[in-house]
Structure formats: C-alpha cells, structure tokens
Amino acid sequence: MDNPGESRGRVVRLAGHGREPLAFTLDGIAHGALSGDTVLTAVLAVAPALRGGDPREGNRAGFCLMGACQDCWMWQEQGPRLRACSTPIAAGMRLLTRPPGDWP
Amino acid sequence: MTARPQVVVVGAGPAGIRAAEALASAGLVPLVIDEGERAGGQIYRRPPDALSRPPAVLYGSEAGKAVALHATFDRLVAQGRARHWPRCAVLAVAERSLQVLGPEGVSTVRFDRLVLATGATDRLAPVQGWDSPGVYSLGAMQVALKAQAVALGRRIVLAGSGPLLTLVATQLLAAGARLEAVLDTASLADQLRGLPDLMTRPSLTVRGLAMRARLARLYRPGVRLGAIETDARGPVAVTWHDAWGRPRRSPCDAVGLGWHLRAETQLAELAGCAFDFDETWRQWLPRGDAMGRGAEGVYLAGDGFRLRGADGAELSGRLAGAACLEDLGLPVQRTAADLAALSRVSRFAQGIARAFPWPRDMVRQTPDGTVVCRCEGVTAGMVRAAAAHGGADVNRAKSLGRVGMGRCQGRYCQIAGAEIVAAAAGHASPAQAGRLRGQAPVRPAPVAAIAGPAAAVDPLQGDR
Numbered sequence: 046m047d048n049p050g051e052s053r054g055r056v057v058r059l060a061g062h063g064r065e066p067l068a069f070t071l072d073g074i075a076h077g078a079l080s081g082d083t084v085l086t087a088v089l090a091v092a093p094a095l096r097g098g099d100p101r102e103g104n105r106a107g108f109c110l111m112g113a114c115q116d117c118w119m120w121q122e123q124g125p126r127l128r129a130c131s132t133p134i135a136a137g138m139r140l141l142t143r144p145p146g147d148w149p
Numbered sequence: 150m151t152a153r154p155q156v157v158v159v160g161a162g163p164a165g166i167r168a169a170e171a172l173a174s175a176g177l178v179p180l181v182i183d184e185g186e187r188a189g190g191q192i193y194r195r196p197p198d199a200l201s202r203p204p205a206v207l208y209g210s211e212a213g214k215a216v217a218l219h220a221t222f223d224r225l226v227a228q229g230r231a232r233h234w235p236r237c238a239v240l241a242v243a244e245r246s247l248q249v250l251g252p253e254g255v256s257t258v259r260f261d262r263l264v265l266a267t268g269a270t271d272r273l274a275p276v277q278g279w280d281s282p283g284v285y286s287l288g289a290m291q292v293a294l295k296a297q298a299v300a301l302g303r304r305i306v307l308a309g310s311g312p313l314l315t316l317v318a319t320q321l322l323a324a325g326a327r328l329e330a331v332l333d334t335a336s337l338a339d340q341l342r343g344l345p346d347l348m349t350r351p352s353l354t355v356r357g358l359a360m361r362a363r364l365a366r367l368y369r370p371g372v373r374l375g376a377i378e379t380d381a382r383g384p385v386a387v388t389w390h391d392a393w394g395r396p397r398r399s400p401c402d403a404v405g406l407g408w409h410l411r412a413e414t415q416l417a418e419l420a421g422c423a424f425d426f427d428e429t430w431r432q433w434l435p436r437g438d439a440m441g442r443g444a445e446g447v448y449l450a451g452d453g454f455r456l457r458g459a460d461g462a463e464l465s466g467r468l469a470g471a472a473c474l475e476d477l478g479l480p481v482q483r484t485a486a487d488l489a490a491l492s493r494v495s496r497f498a499q500g501i502a503r504a505f506p507w508p509r510d511m512v513r514q515t516p517d518g519t520v521v522c523r524c525e526g527v528t529a530g531m532v533r534a535a536a537a538h539g540g541a542d543v544n545r546a547k548s549l550g551r552v553g554m555g556r557c558q559g560r561y562c563q564i565a566g567a568e569i570v571a572a573a574a575g576h577a578s579p580a581q582a583g584r585l586r587g588q589a590p591v592r593p594a595p596v597a598a599i600a601g602p603a604a605a606v607d608p609l610q611g612d613r
C-alpha cells in the first residue's frame with residue numbers, strides 16, 4: 046500500500062487486503078496488484094483511467110463492469126487487447142493505455 | 150449417442166440455473182453457456198476465490214437464496230446432469246445453432262431448443278458529463294463492491310431511481326465507502342402511486358424503507374438532476390435541484406447512475422421473437438406466453454424477458470424449463486404454484502415501475518450539448534438533427550446520427566435516444582419511433598475470431 050502511484054488511483058480498497066501481491070506494469074512502469082483483482086481494479090487502483098490519448102474518445106475508466114459496454118478495452122505490449130473488467134490480473138502482465146504502435 | 154434433444158441455456162443467473170435444473174429433472178443434459186467466470190449471474194455473482202467472503206456479507210438478506218442457487222448448479226454440473234461453459238459469449242443465433250466466443254475462439258453449437266436467460270443491465274439516461282471517466286452505472290458500483298471489494302471513488306454520488314439505488318447506497322455505506330448524496334429522480338408522490346402494488350410483498354417493501362432510513366439525509370427524493378461537473382480526471386461535483394426547487398451541488402470524484410433495468414434482448418431478437426413496447430417499463434420486450442414460450446423452440450426467462458427481479462427470475466426459469474419439457478412431450482412437474490407466485494411477483498414489479506419511473510421529461514429535455522451515446526460522443530442535438538432529417542424513426546436516426554452504433558451496440562443509449570427522437574416528432578410514446586433493429590455479433594468479437602473457421606462443436610460430445 047506504500048506505492049506512491051496509488052494516490053493517483055480511482056478505486057478504494059474496502060476489504061480483502063490480505064491477499065497475495067503480484068506485479069504488473071502499466072505503460073512500462075511497475076505497479077503492484079492483489080491476486081483476485083481484475084485488470085480494471087488493478088489499474089484503477091494506481092491510475093485514473095484505463096485508456097487515453099485518443100482525442101475523440103477522451104479518457105476511459107470503464108462503465109458497466111459486467112462486459113456489456115465495452116468501455117474498458119486495454120492493450121498489452123504483446124498479445125491481444127483485453128476487456129479490463131472481466132479479465133483477472135496476472136503476474137507479469139504488461140498493460141498499455143494506448144495502442145502499442147503509438148509509443149514514442 | 151441417443152437422440153436426446155439438445156437444449157442450450159444462455160445465462161447462468163437465477164433464471165438460467167432454475168431452467169437447467171428443471172430440464173435436468175427430466176433427464177436432459179442442458180448445456181449452460183455464460184459469460185461469467187462462475188455461475189450465479191449478476192445478482193448472485195460470486196467473487197474470485199481470493200476475495201471470497203461469507204454469504205451474509207456478500208448477499209445480505211438474500212444469502213440463503215444465493216447459497217441454494219449456487220449449490221444447485223454446482224451439484225448439477227458435478228453429477229454430469231448439466232454442462233457449463235463459463236466465460237463464453239453467444240455472438241449470434243441462426244438456423245438452430247449458436248455462434249459462441251469462448252477463451253479458445255469461436256465455435257458453433259447446435260441446439261434443438263434454446264432457453265434465453267440473458268438478464269438485464271442498468272437502464273441509463275444521459276446526464277451532462279456522464280461520458281467522463283469516473284461515471285459508472287449503479288450496477289458497476291455494486292459489482293465493484295461485491296466481486297472486488299472496492300469503491301469506485303473516494304466521494305461518491307449515486308443518482309437515478311429504482312430499487313438498486315437504495316440497495317447499492319446501503320451496501321456501499323455498510324462496507325465503509327463514503328457517499329456524498331443519493332439522488333432519486335422519483336418524487337414521493339410517484340412512490341406513493343406504486344405503494345398498492347408494492348404491498349403485494351410487504352416484507353420486501355418494509356426492507357426497502359428500512360434501507361432508506363439508514364441513508365437518512367443522504368437520500369433525496371424528487372430531485373431534478375443538472376450536470377456532472379468534470380475536469381480532465383473525472384467528476385468533481387453533481388449539480389441538482391431539490392424537491393423544493395432549490396439549487397444544490399454535491400462535490401464528488403465518482404458518480405453512479407441508473408434508472409432500474411433494461412432487458413438484454415438481442416439474442417431473443419436474433420432467435421426470432423416478436424417484440425412489444427411495454428409502456429410500464431418504457432422499453433421493447435420480447436413477446437412470450439406466461440410460461441416463457443417466445444418463438445418456435447425458444448424459451449424466455451428472467452429479467453431478459455420481464456423485469457421481475459431475482460425471485461421472478463427463479464420462477465420464470467423453472468417455468469421456461471417446464472414449457473420446454475412439455476413441448477418435447479416429456480414429463481413436467483406441476484407448474485400452477487409457480488405461475489401463481491410469479492403473478493404476485495409481477496404485480497410487485499409493476500409497483501416498482503410505477504414508484505420509480507423512467508425520467509421521461511428529463512430525457513426529453515436533454516440539452517442539445519449533452520452526450521447521449523457515450524461510445525461515439527453523439528449529442529442530443531445530433532440525435533434531434535438526425536430525427537429532423539430522417540423522420541421519427543430510430544433506425545433512420547441511427548444511420549444518420551450514429552446513435553446506437555457504438556461499442557455497446559446501443560445498450561446504454563437506445564432507450565434515451567428513442568425518447569428524444571419521439572419527443573422531437575411530437576410523439577407521446579417511443580413506441581411510435583420504432584424499435585432499433587439488432588444485429589450480430591451481439592458482443593464485439595475479434596475480427597480473426599469471426600473470420601476464422603468455426604469449429605462445429607457438439608454440446609454432448611465436445612468437452613472443455
């Protein structure tokens with residue numbers, strides 16, 4: 046819980062603190078999550094949005110959390126896009142808030 | 150292989166599980182396809198193992214029902230009397246087969262009979278600023294809490310109407326989240342109008358009032374919503390007028406919105422069901438008989454058929470299973486008691502609809518600059534312009550104005566969009582603006598998955 050990035054996060058953990066920690070990266074920066082988190086929970090615990098940069102779309106942070114709105118798609122450095130609200134976080138995931146090709 | 154008919158149930162919530170149980174009781178082995186990781190549906194959703202908490206914490210007064218339902222389904226699957234494909238989305242229905250997207254890609258599943266228990270999502274109305282990150286559906290607030298033990302913000306405003314508004318608010322408070330306001334667009338007068346029907350289930354009504362009492366002064370009825378003020382990060386406040394017309398402002402960093410539920414009906418449409426506009430629920434619902442017979446070989450149950458809540462879903466699931474068995478000429482248990490119970494539940498649901506109505510006038514008066522379609526950024530002004538060009542028809546408005554064309558396929562804008570189109574044409578009811586025609590796939594699928602060779606899978610043989 047002492048990750049300085051957490052103050053930028055959106056979600057507040059209310060219970061289940063004692064879970065196994067695991068590491069992932071968001072736009073190349075290392076962060077921690079807890080086993081049982083979805084990608085959405087893990088990312089929004091340390092960042093205000095799942096996706097950003099597209100001027101037409103603005104920033105996105107999910108909307109329905111039940112797989113219906115498709116607001117929560119994210120990219121990975123390798124591999125397919127994923128729906129953050131219905132994908133469990135896994136150790137070593139390398140997540141991106143923009144398409145991989147977009148990187149400077 | 151015997152000639153045992155292949156029945157596929159879509160959805161593993163209370164309706165799907167009870168339908169599967171009824172089918173299994175006659176010796177059929179239904180295949181239950183569900184998008185969730187674990188069976189239970191939205192209302193009785195089970196968190197991942199690492200986040201498991203006692204049922205009383207997760208489901209409150211409904212813990213007994215949740216536990217019984219989960220146990221029933223787990224037993225059916227363990228005994229090989231039902232088959233379960235979790236994490237699978239049905240993309241399309243055609244010619245007695247389903248196109249199913251699962252973890253391993255797309256497959257085709259044949260069926261003789263189909264039970265659709267597809268549930269519902271929140272019914273949304275546009276509010277200025279609702280396209281900002283940090284605005285969620287009420288359902289999302291509840292999923293975050295139950296399945297992930299998180300609050301989606303540090304200071305939360307909930308707004309809308311319906312049983313979920315009060316329920317989510319009390320659940321968040323009990324879990325230690327901070328609420329700034331609970332804003333109900335239904336007036337106390339609206340709520341009194343629903344009371345006679347609500348008293349068909351007095352204990353539920355009393356429980357609802359007790360929850361409301363716990364919210365004390367956070368709860369505000371008869372609210373007129375203004376806007377969600379936002380900065381680049383997300384919401385900073387909600388502006389509103391109270392029941393006496395006084396302007397108010399509630400600072401926040403997250404907002405949950407919802408006006409009761411919207412039936413998830415895309416698959417029913419693709420499966421050939423007819424639709425009627427239901428004025429009570431202010432939405433199009435698939436046509437079906439009391440047992441849930443929708444189209445030839447297609448049965449409907451749960452909130453995707455009629456918005457009757459979890460208890461209604463269990464009853465209608467059992468009835469849909471029974472209807473299917475009856476049509477197959479198989480023995481059926483008595484259904485009279487379930488039918489009677491369901492009619493009581495239906496009357497209560499009507500009371501809910503009346504007490505917490507769709508905010509028709511608010512939606513009709515949506516300011517031109519407010520986004521109606523969150524996916525594509527279509528504003529109310531653009532919808533009105535499209536309606537002026539294309540006539541008062543939602544399908545024309547869709548092709549001209551792109552409302553309903555986004556990623557969510559209209560799930561969160563079509564009801565409001567139709568209301569705005571109808572208002573622009575001077576129609577009292579959105580029924581006169583027509584119904585937005587659905588199309589497959591009902592969930593976005595990776596292009597490769599659709600283009601790839603669809604492996605034909607026999608639900609009785611293909612194991613996963």
Ligand code: FES
Nearest residue numbers: 110112115117130
């Ligand atoms: S938040 Fe709606 S699909 Fe993930």
